[in-house]
Amino acid sequence: MFGWWGKGLEVDLGSGEIVVKRLPREIYEMYLGGRGLGVKLLWDHLQAGIDPLSPQNVMIFAAGPLTGTRAPAAGRHAVVTKSPLTGTIFDGNAGGYWGTALKKAGYDYILFKGRAPSPVFLLIRGDRVSLESAAFLWGKNTDQTIRLLKDKFPAEGKRRYGIACIGRAGENGVAFACIMNDRGNTCGRGGLGAVMGSKNLKAVVVGGEETVPLADDEAFEEYRRDILRLLVASPVSSKGLSSFGTSVLVNLINYMKLLPTDNFRRVYFEEAYEVSGEKIRDNYERKKRACFGCPIACKSRAGEMEIPEYETLALLGPACNNSSLESIMEMNHLCNDYGLDTITTGATLSCYAEILGRDLLQEEMLELIREVGEHEGAGAQLSRGSALLAAKMGQPGAAMQVKKLELPGYDPRGALGMALGYATSNRGGCHLRAYMIGPEIFGKPKLLNRLTFVGKSGLLPVFQNFFTTMDSLVVCKFVSFSAGEEELAAILSSVTGVHFSAQDLLRIGERIWNLERLFNLREGFSVSDDTLPERFFHNSDDGYAKGLNRDEFMRALREYYFYRGWTEEGVPTGEKLTQLGIN
Amino acid sequence: MWREINRFGRKLVEYGLAHSHFGNISVRTGDGLLITRSGSMLDEIDENMVVHCRLYQEDCFDTIASSETIVHRRIYQQTSALAIIHVHSPYAVALSLLSEEEYLVPRDTESKYFLHRIPLVTGGVGSAELAANLAGALSQHKAAIVRGHGTFAAGKILEEAYVNTCSVEHACKVHYLCTNKTTGDGTL
Numbered sequence: 199m200f201g202w203w204g205k206g207l208e209v210d211l212g213s214g215e216i217v218v219k220r221l222p223r224e225i226y227e228m229y230l231g232g233r234g235l236g237v238k239l240l241w242d243h244l245q246a247g248i249d250p251l252s253p254q255n256v257m258i259f260a261a262g263p264l265t266g267t268r269a270p271a272a273g274r275h276a277v278v279t280k281s282p283l284t285g286t287i288f289d290g291n292a293g294g295y296w297g298t299a300l301k302k303a304g305y306d307y308i309l310f311k312g313r314a315p316s317p318v319f320l321l322i323r324g325d326r327v328s329l330e331s332a333a334f335l336w337g338k339n340t341d342q343t344i345r346l347l348k349d350k351f352p353a354e355g356k357r358r359y360g361i362a363c364i365g366r367a368g369e370n371g372v373a374f375a376c377i378m379n380d381r382g383n384t385c386g387r388g389g390l391g392a393v394m395g396s397k398n399l400k401a402v403v404v405g406g407e408e409t410v411p412l413a414d415d416e417a418f419e420e421y422r423r424d425i426l427r428l429l430v431a432s433p434v435s436s437k438g439l440s441s442f443g444t445s446v447l448v449n450l451i452n453y454m455k456l457l458p459t460d461n462f463r464r465v466y467f468e469e470a471y472e473v474s475g476e477k478i479r480d481n482y483e484r485k486k487r488a489c490f491g492c493p494i495a496c497k498s499r500a501g502e503m504e505i506p507e508y509e510t511l512a513l514l515g516p517a518c519n520n521s522s523l524e525s526i527m528e529m530n531h532l533c534n535d536y537g538l539d540t541i542t543t544g545a546t547l548s549c550y551a552e553i554l555g556r557d558l559l560q561e562e563m564l565e566l567i568r569e570v571g572e573h574e575g576a577g578a579q580l581s582r583g584s585a586l587l588a589a590k591m592g593q594p595g596a597a598m599q600v601k602k603l604e605l606p607g608y609d610p611r612g613a614l615g616m617a618l619g620y621a622t623s624n625r626g627g628c629h630l631r632a633y634m635i636g637p638e639i640f641g642k643p644k645l646l647n648r649l650t651f652v653g654k655s656g657l658l659p660v661f662q663n664f665f666t667t668m669d670s671l672v673v674c675k676f677v678s679f680s681a682g683e684e685e686l687a688a689i690l691s692s693v694t695g696v697h698f699s700a701q702d703l704l705r706i707g708e709r710i711w712n713l714e715r716l717f718n719l720r721e722g723f724s725v726s727d728d729t730l731p732e733r734f735f736h737n738s739d740d741g742y743a744k745g746l747n748r749d750e751f752m753r754a755l756r757e758y759y760f761y762r763g764w765t766e767e768g769v770p771t772g773e774k775l776t777q778l779g780i781n
Numbered sequence: 782m783w784r785e786i787n788r789f790g791r792k793l794v795e796y797g798l799a800h801s802h803f804g805n806i807s808v809r810t811g812d813g814l815l816i817t818r819s820g821s822m823l824d825e826i827d828e829n830m831v832v833h834c835r836l837y838q839e840d841c842f843d844t845i846a847s848s849e850t851i852v853h854r855r856i857y858q859q860t861s862a863l864a865i866i867h868v869h870s871p872y873a874v875a876l877s878l879l880s881e882e883e884y885l886v887p888r889d890t891e892s893k894y895f896l897h898r899i900p901l902v903t904g905g906v907g908s909a910e911l912a913a914n915l916a917g918a919l920s921q922h923k924a925a926i927v928r929g930h931g932t933f934a935a936g937k938i939l940e941e942a943y944v945n946t947c948s949v950e951h952a953c954k955v956h957y958l959c960t961n962k963t964t965g966d967g968t969l
């Protein structure tokens with residue numbers, strides 16, 4: 199095979215047994231890799247009703263067919279498991295170097311099951327694979343863990359190690375603990391780090407020096423250059439993201455009256471500039487950095503501090519009525535060190551502030567984050583996310599979440615495709631499933647009227663399918679501002695030697711999406727979970743955003759099911775599953 | 782101001798000078814420019830389809846502005862233009878591909894008088910090179926053609942930029958029709 203190695207590792211942490219598994223070629227062609235492969239393996243290995251933090255849960259780390267090649271922005275990997283935060287199927291996606299390292303080691307995926315009797319880390323050195331004691335790492339946060347492992351495993355010639363690990367939050371079972379890799383790259387959402395912690399798995403260290411073989415080097419180069427050209431031509435990738443990173447969105451989203459302010463009670467933040475990309479540019483000496491093989495390079499650091507992403511700025515800033523950029527940078531650093539998802543952290547803090555009836559002070563926020571990570575004091579209450587916190591404190595309406603996943607930095611009242619996308623997302627309140635920010639905010643590929651549901655029900659499944667495919671290749675979503683399914687199909691075909699058309703890619707995304715839906719239905723989710731918090735059906739307190747019309751929303755949802763080929767109860771029909779080759 | 786942009790956007794599409802979501806329009810606003818958004822259609826411009834960018838510094842709004850904003854900005858910085866129209870008008874594009882000269886000299890009297898000659902410039906879409914070439918050309922001419930791409934026309938008001946756009950296309954059409962008649966094979 200080209201592009202894929204055709205093999206992965208299955209690691210039983212309970213018994214310590216490690217087996218090399220080979221998968222049939224058709225599984226790769228049907229699910230590609232990354233998210234798709236992880237979803238398929240999880241579906242096959244996990245029974246319904248398993249506690250996500252029990253040894254029975256299964257967790258898959260997977261690279262895609264483009265990972266490890268020189269395809270732009272494709273040095274990524276996915277992690278798939280059942281989420282302790284949402285109870286749904288859940289995939290996280292991260293950049294950095296780890297995914298590339300896995301491919302260079304000669305594997306497409308690693309599947310973990312069971313629970314190690316004591317803390318361990320998995321070490322892959324080319325074809326030597328072992329479970330090692332993590333006693334010297336347990337109890338440490340991510341910065342220190344990565345530093346210690348980097349010192350222990352320096353680059354050896356062409357072999358460079360990728361390190362994915364958890365911090366104290368993951369060890370302590372915080373429901374929104376993340377996985378950090380190579381400092382500053384996170385598999386952020388849904389508590390994937392807590393699943394690692396529940397398995398006593400502190401880190402996965404991987405290094406190899408294989409070259410991923412390409413079916414057609416010449417065609418690959420040509421398609422690679424095409425995508426690079428498109429990246430340069432698009433102002434979103436070549437200007438906005440490249441110059442500012444995602445922080446470019448703060449002023450823009452505020453201007454459009456979409457910025458979650460005061461726990462989504464308002465949509466416009468007077469002091470937005472104070473936490474914006476422009477403020478960062480004007481006040482910080484930044485050093486740009488990129489995930490492996492990415493020409494966009496949307497990330498940057500100021501000294502030792504990571505410049506926060508837009509979502510972090512929005513949720514730890516305006517959502518908490520906080521206009522101190524310095525404090526957000528400090529909180530971001532603390533979250534990363536403990537291994538906490540910054541979106542859920544910010545949203546849970548803003549929910550808590552609403553329940554308390556007052557703003558939280560910056561020092562208080564910092565202390566609460568530390569307590570969440572340590573699972574102690576008031577932080578222990580917050581460590582299961584906003585939905586359970588608000589329910590416990592008798593104000594369930596204060597939690598801005600869908601399927602218990604907290605909403606990111608776009609108020610759904612100002613982008614109705616995004617609203618429908620949040621409601622129908624298979625992992626809960628997430629902007630990345632359909633990424634409607636493309637057409638509704640950036641005008642990519644075509645500018646849509648963001649204030650209507652008209653036409654969105656038909657378009658949304660296409661976008662969801664497309665981004666599911668991107669997560670399975672695995673290519674960064676930011677490439678979608680420039681290149682579409684045609685370019686990706688062409689480069690994938692040149693890598694694998696298998697002909698994929700643009701339509702094939704969308705069909706693969708649809709297959710994965712439907713399998714995720716089946717997983718959630720099997721776990722007891724239903725049409726009643728495809729909704730939004732009550733707050734969004736009312737005008738914002740500042741009067742800038744009009745409440746969603748419930749009838750229009752329900753109509754759009756029904757239409758969405760129709761376009762998906764599902765029943766009115768949101769269940770994929772037998773005909774649809776047969777068409778997709780799902781048994 | 783978006784209404785004016787809307788008015789000329791509709792005229793451009795109506796007369797076949799622009800199509801689909803290609804082309805962009807801007808006006809200078811002191812130290813800023815109001816420009817059509819990336820992905821917008823020129824015959825459907827409303828207040829949400831235009832965006833205000835700064836003239837001397839990029840900011841977040843560049844991200845949603847036309848991908849040619851860099852070109853408009855440079856033209857405003859280097860010339861006295863207050864309005865710019867860019868379209869992919871067909872005869873101008875066709876002639877720019879057929880000619881290897883640096884200028885196109887109109888054949889009809891009126892265009893000769895009005896435009897003298899039209900520079901043919903090169904550069905990738907939205908590139909710094911194109912911005913520099915066009916700013917240079919438009920500091921001495923009313924309009925220019927980007928080879929294989931389309932026209933950029935400047936004016937003190939949108940109407941003037943519109944007239945210049947139409948004039949270039951008219952000159953190119955006449956030129957093409959005459960050429961086809963004389964050589965029969967489309968070469969110039």
Ligand code: SF4
Pocket residue numbers: 271272293294487488489492493494495496497674675676
């Ligand atoms: S665009 Fe940013 S997040 Fe995406 S791969 Fe590149 S550096 Fe990483």
